Amino acid sequence: MKKRTVLPSLLVVFGMIAITACGSLSLPITTKNSHPAPDLPQATQVAPAQEPSVSVPSSNSGSLLAAYQGTLEDIYGTVGPSVVNIRVIEKLEVANSDSTQIPGFPFFNQPGEQPPQQQYQAALGSGFVWDQQGHIVTNNHVVSGAQDIEVTFSDGTIVPATLVGADPDSDLAVIKVEVPSAQLHPVHLADSNEVKVGQLAVAIGNPFGLEGTMTTGIISAVGRSLPTDQNVAQSYSIPEIIQTDAPINPGNSGGVLVDANGWLVGVTSAIESPVGSNAGIGFAIPSDIVNNVVPVLIKDGKYIHSWLGISGTTLVPDLAEKMDLKTTQRGVLVEEIIPNSPAEKVGLRASARQVTVNGQPVNVGGDVITAIDNQPVVNMEDLIAYLASSTTVNQKVTLTILRDGKQETLDVTLIARPTAEERNNSTSSSTTRGIRLGIAGTTVDSSIASEMDLPDGQQGILVEQVQPGSLAEMAGLQAGSKSVSINGQQVTIGGDIITAVNGQAVATIGELRAALGQLESDQEFTLTVLRNGNEIQITVQSGQ
Numbered sequence: 001m002k003k004r005t006v007l008p009s010l011l012v013v014f015g016m017i018a019i020t021a022c023g024s025l026s027l028p029i030t031t032k033n034s035h036p037a038p039d040l041p042q043a044t045q046v047a048p049a050q051e052p053s054v055s056v057p058s059s060n061s062g063s064l065l066a067a068y069q070g071t072l073e074d075i076y077g078t079v080g081p082s083v084v085n086i087r088v089i090e091k092l093e094v095a096n097s098d099s100t101q102i103p104g105f106p107f108f109n110q111p112g113e114q115p116p117q118q119q120y121q122a123a124l125g126s127g128f129v130w131d132q133q134g135h136i137v138t139n140n141h142v143v144s145g146a147q148d149i150e151v152t153f154s155d156g157t158i159v160p161a162t163l164v165g166a167d168p169d170s171d172l173a174v175i176k177v178e179v180p181s182a183q184l185h186p187v188h189l190a191d192s193n194e195v196k197v198g199q200l201a202v203a204i205g206n207p208f209g210l211e212g213t214m215t216t217g218i219i220s221a222v223g224r225s226l227p228t229d230q231n232v233a234q235s236y237s238i239p240e241i242i243q244t245d246a247p248i249n250p251g252n253s254g255g256v257l258v259d260a261n262g263w264l265v266g267v268t269s270a271i272e273s274p275v276g277s278n279a280g281i282g283f284a285i286p287s288d289i290v291n292n293v294v295p296v297l298i299k300d301g302k303y304i305h306s307w308l309g310i311s312g313t314t315l316v317p318d319l320a321e322k323m324d325l326k327t328t329q330r331g332v333l334v335e336e337i338i339p340n341s342p343a344e345k346v347g348l349r350a351s352a353r354q355v356t357v358n359g360q361p362v363n364v365g366g367d368v369i370t371a372i373d374n375q376p377v378v379n380m381e382d383l384i385a386y387l388a389s390s391t392t393v394n395q396k397v398t399l400t401i402l403r404d405g406k407q408e409t410l411d412v413t414l415i416a417r418p419t420a421e422e423r424n425n426s427t428s429s430s431t432t433r434g435i436r437l438g439i440a441g442t443t444v445d446s447s448i449a450s451e452m453d454l455p456d457g458q459q460g461i462l463v464e465q466v467q468p469g470s471l472a473e474m475a476g477l478q479a480g481s482k483s484v485s486i487n488g489q490q491v492t493i494g495g496d497i498i499t500a501v502n503g504q505a506v507a508t509i510g511e512l513r514a515a516l517g518q519l520e521s522d523q524e525f526t527l528t529v530l531r532n533g534n535e536i537q538i539t540v541q542s543g544q
Helices: 064-082 287-300 317-322 380-390 420-430 446-451 471-475 509-517
Strands: 025-029 083-094 117-129 135-138 148-152 158-167 172-176 200-205 213-227 237-244 256-258 264-272 282-286 310-314 332-337 353-357 360-364 368-372 396-403 406-413 439-443 461-466 482-486 489-493 497-501 524-531 534-541
Touching: 064 083, 064 200, 064 213, 064 256, 083 135, 117 264, 135 287, 158 287, 172 287, 200 264, 213 264, 213 282, 213 380, 237 264, 237 287, 237 380, 264 287, 282 287, 287 380, 310 380, 317 353, 317 360, 332 380, 368 380, 439 509, 446 482, 446 489, 461 471, 461 489, 471 534, 497 509
Parallel strands: none
Antiparallel strands: 025 117, 083 117, 083 148, 117 135, 135 172, 148 158, 158 172, 200 213, 200 256, 213 237, 237 282, 256 264, 264 282, 310 332, 332 368, 353 360, 368 396, 396 406, 439 461, 461 497, 482 489, 497 524, 524 534
């Protein structure tokens, strides 16, 4: 059982297609960072890259081991000063009463209660120097919501920073510090398109707050996709993600993944793990995306993505067979068309016919995209990657599609992708499919099962918190009541464990999200729940 984690897990309110991304290491504190934030000067162009100073020992340096060790020492000596520790301060509100305050939800005082007190939480992450104007790159999720940002350099210098720009859809952000240019050592960018599986990969960051930690491994895979998390029904994925087995842990977010020359190939952002710490599968945003996004963030403070306006899935043999297509046919099956999108305007068709595949209901019958601008589209990753790397707002693209088994072409003019706020507003008024349950939960693993005296193989989604006024609250779902530390993260245990939706077993957050996404927005459904060791059925009236 695997879980892609945000270092550590963040609050999730389940929606139609809402997803979870990587977060920074959070530490509770009681005082606010007192450093004042400097004024933000006008953004400047990125300084041109210089030749790297890393030298690889020659074969006559003694032995292969000595050469390898010398290479790593040179990489650390060159790249280490470029990597910084980032500490952010986030404001929380905690009630004075015994009532429960759920992070991310508004708090309403009851009669006679005192107003909430302000408390603060610190979170740790990593970043790296981009240029000698003081710009530093990190993950968006490291600095999102920060009131104060503090940067610690490898020599121990601590300075305040200000946010220059952020892009949630690529999980990148730029902050700025005011220090002498001689103290700034920019990284050098490699071409991530040239990265090959098996190449040396070196990660440098601040796992668990341990500044300047270097770990090594290889490039395990390329061309992955990484979902972004904005707690909205319409969510997106970052394409061309690099996978590595170099150990990455909470606090590494925003750090560097470099090659044998010490050149940046990616920004470490997320891990796949059943325990919330390194399990040998880490993900990095490729340097080509970084090089596209960061200069625009420095110049404009935001990055505008082109937008087609569909949700879809890779066409696999089982789906092709249900659509009377050859089982060898590949492409992207259009599942949903977003209202007011370019896809809707040109008449792309969504899937509206429900069939059963491997015992699960799925929708088929929509258009199948097989090429874009004559570039073959074999899977969803191909389409996402092309839109991200080869298109801009107002660009016209040509889609080759299969409709009812016949090939057609459609010319589509892409527009700017809606912001998270715009997507929330549009989905709240127009969505007809998908259930927003209103819980914060986590996938049950062996550690959680042990803490709750459950069998080691118990699966499901532990309900940690229930949103006031949500479907979950109205249905009587019970949240956890006891906070414990599991693998360095605080988990609220004791709540209900959701194990099935309408009889369909769900073992992970992703499976629960997918099951809820298949339901009509006003559909009644049944949750199978484990409560105090006993299995019960809870009927949820979503149409109320």
